[in-house]
Amino acid sequence: MLLPAGTAPEARRLLIGRALRAFTDGFVAILLPVYLLALGLGKWEVGLISTATLLGSALATLAVGQWGHCVPRRRLLLAAAWLMAGTGLLMAGLGGVGDFWPLLLVAFVGTMNPSSGDVSVFLPLEHAWLADSAQGEVRTFLFSRYTFVGALCAAVGSLATAIPQFLTDAGMAEFDALRFMFIIYGLTGVAIFLLYRSLPVHPPQGQAAPSTPLGPSRGIVIKLAALFSIDAFAGGLLVNTLLALWLFERFDLSLAAAGQFFFWAGLLSAGSQLAAPWVARRIGLVNTMVFTHIPSSVCLILAAFADSLPVALTLLFLRSALSQMDVPTRSAFVMAVVTPAERAAAASFTAVPRSLAAAASPAIGGALFAAGWLAAPLVACGVIKIAYDLALWRSFRRYGN
Numbered sequence: 001m002l003l004p005a006g007t008a009p010e011a012r013r014l015l016i017g018r019a020l021r022a023f024t025d026g027f028v029a030i031l032l033p034v035y036l037l038a039l040g041l042g043k044w045e046v047g048l049i050s051t052a053t054l055l056g057s058a059l060a061t062l063a064v065g066q067w068g069h070c071v072p073r074r075r076l077l078l079a080a081a082w083l084m085a086g087t088g089l090l091m092a093g094l095g096g097v098g099d100f101w102p103l104l105l106v107a108f109v110g111t112m113n114p115s116s117g118d119v120s121v122f123l124p125l126e127h128a129w130l131a132d133s134a135q136g137e138v139r140t141f142l143f144s145r146y147t148f149v150g151a152l153c154a155a156v157g158s159l160a161t162a163i164p165q166f167l168t169d170a171g172m173a174e175f176d177a178l179r180f181m182f183i184i185y186g187l188t189g190v191a192i193f194l195l196y197r198s199l200p201v202h203p204p205q206g207q208a209a210p211s212t213p214l215g216p217s218r219g220i221v222i223k224l225a226a227l228f229s230i231d232a233f234a235g236g237l238l239v240n241t242l243l244a245l246w247l248f249e250r251f252d253l254s255l256a257a258a259g260q261f262f263f264w265a266g267l268l269s270a271g272s273q274l275a276a277p278w279v280a281r282r283i284g285l286v287n288t289m290v291f292t293h294i295p296s297s298v299c300l301i302l303a304a305f306a307d308s309l310p311v312a313l314t315l316l317f318l319r320s321a322l323s324q325m326d327v328p329t330r331s332a333f334v335m336a337v338v339t340p341a342e343r344a345a346a347a348s349f350t351a352v353p354r355s356l357a358a359a360a361s362p363a364i365g366g367a368l369f370a371a372g373w374l375a376a377p378l379v380a381c382g383v384i385k386i387a388y389d390l391a392l393w394r395s396f397r398r399y400g401n
Contacts, residue, residue, distance in 0.1 A: 004141040008133035011142060013199055014126050015149050017077075017192050021084070021122065022150040024185045025113040026157020026266065029240035030258055031164070032114055033248075035178045036103070043245065045100055047366020049107045050241050051359050056108035058355030060121040064348050073125050074199045080121050081193035084111040088186025092179045111189075114241035114362065124347035131335040131343045139335060140277045140285070144328040148274040151324060155266020161259035217338035221346050224334060225353040227392050232354035234384035236361030237377040238300075242369070250374050251309040261313060265320035276325045285333045289326035290393040296323035297382040297389070304378035333396075 003011055033046045041049075064076060087110030094102050111120045126146075134142045164177035172180070238246070240262065247253040247261065272292070280288040299319040306312035331347075338346040365377040 004134065004138050004145065007138060007142055010199055011130055011133040013195055014129055015146055017122070017195055018126065018146055019149045019153040020188050020192055020195075021120070022153035023157040023160070024088075024188045026154035026262065027160040027163075027181060027259075028112060028185055029114050030158060030161050030244045030255070030262060031178060031181055032112070032241050033245045034255060035182075038175055038178060039103075041100060041103075043370040044363070044366045046245065047242065047363040047369075049104055050114040050239055050362035050366070051236075052104050052107040053110070053112045053114055054236065054239075054355055054359035054362065056110065057113075057120050058352050058359055061124055061348050061355055062352040064121055064124055072201055073129055074196065074201055077122065077125050077196045077199065078193055080111065080125070081189050081196060083109075083121070084189030084192065085186045086189070087111045088182045088184070088189060090186075092182035092186065112185075114239045124351050127331055127335070127347040128343045131347075132340070137277075137281070140280060140328065140332040143331045143335075144273055144277045147276075147324070147328040147331070148270050151266055151270035151273055155263045155270060158259050158262035158266055161262075162256055165256060217342050217346060220337055221334075221342075221349055223395065224337075225350045227388060227395065228330070228350055229353035229357035230388040230391070231385060233357035233361050234381045234388065236358035237365040237381040237384075239358070239362055239365075242362060242365045242377065245366075245369060246374060246378070249369065251312065253309070261316075265317060268317060268320040269324040272321050272323075272325045273328055276328050279325065280329050280332075285329045285336075286393060286396050288329045289333070290389045292322045292325040293389045294386055296321075297385040300385075301379050301382035304375040304382075 003009070003015075032050075036046050036049060037043075087106060090106045090110070091103070091112070094106060111122075113120060127143075130142055130146060131139060160181070164174065164181060167177035167180060168174045244258050244262070247258055253261070276288060279292070283291070296319040299315045299322075303312045303315035303319070306315060334346055334350050335343055368374075368376045
């Protein structure tokens with residue numbers, strides 16, 4: 001896996017780990033509602049479990065930001081990998097029980113990701129390590145490579161939703177085939193543990209200052225965190241799990257067709273993230289974040305009222321081609337405006353409000369679907385995101401690149 005010139009070699013393992021996690025997130029986000037509905041749970045309960053996954057990730061990320069500087073990052077990454085392994089294996093095991101509350105508890109404590117982006121406890125740890133692995137403009141390209149790999153592998157992972165059908169055709173019971181996918185998720189956590197065991201204990205190339213809690217950059221980080229939480233709340237109304245549910249309910253889309261849609265949407269997102277550094281070089285990080293995001297939200301609002309599947313998919317593809325260009329630029333911007341010693345804390349404290357805000361909205365989206373208001377989550381998501389973009393541009397346009 002190629003790295004930008006001037007990057008510490010240890011970053012390659014982080015990119016590989018991100019690729020493995022994204023692959024499993026790609027199929028879990030789509031299969032999760034199918035799995036839960038097969039257990040006899042309702043749409044609102046699907047939303048609640050999605051909320052629990054995001055809320056648990058937010059609290060774990062908060063703990064990393066508050067106390068993580070006392071523990072080597074490598075040790076925390078290894079613990080997160082074991083947590084991922086336990087999440088997948090317990091979800092598969094509890095499928096035989098089918099009770100809502102144990103499933104909710106595993107979702108809360110574990111690392112499952114029902115969204116299109118990375119919301120796990122891995123995120124602030126990997127971001128801080130990557131920020132120490134490169135400097136200046138190279139850092140933006142490294143974050144772009146990191147998010148590109150994630151989006152690309154998530155897209156490929158969405159195609160893995162066809163595996164349960166293949167196993168069913170081969171004679172396995174349909175429900176057991178779904179449980180098998182969560183076993184794959186758990187075993188991937190074991191693979192990531194083995195991968196990260198060889199990371200050095202000390203910061204890459206000895207460049208980084210020791211991690212500290214937020215200090216000089218506290219004000220700007222709090223302001224960014226507040227704005228990012230608005231964006232995350234909007235996105236939580238339509239995490240991939242709920243978008244898949246919308247496609248199933250609105251157009252009676254099959255599981256295989258949904259997997260193909262998320263594959264192509266993921267490829268578009270991956271390509272846009274790879275292009276983000278070149279756009280940022282021309283118009284700046286903040287402008288790239290805002291002026292690619294607003295058109296994508298308009299496409300989402302229009303898709304809510306599409307009267308045919310081809311029109312809806314076209315609008316959603318256009319959204320995918322634009323909506324994620326802010327991801328690498330946002331990460332690079334946060335790392336650029338704080339001191340090196342505060343990067344782990346800043347990554348955590350900007351991620352935590354995002355996760356907390358996103359955790360509240362899937363349950364709302366699920367309730368709206370259950371009430372028959374299928375267009376409401378899409379419209380609300382688009383409108384709130386546009387408001388966030390305008391507020392972000394007004395607050396930080398003076399920072400330029």
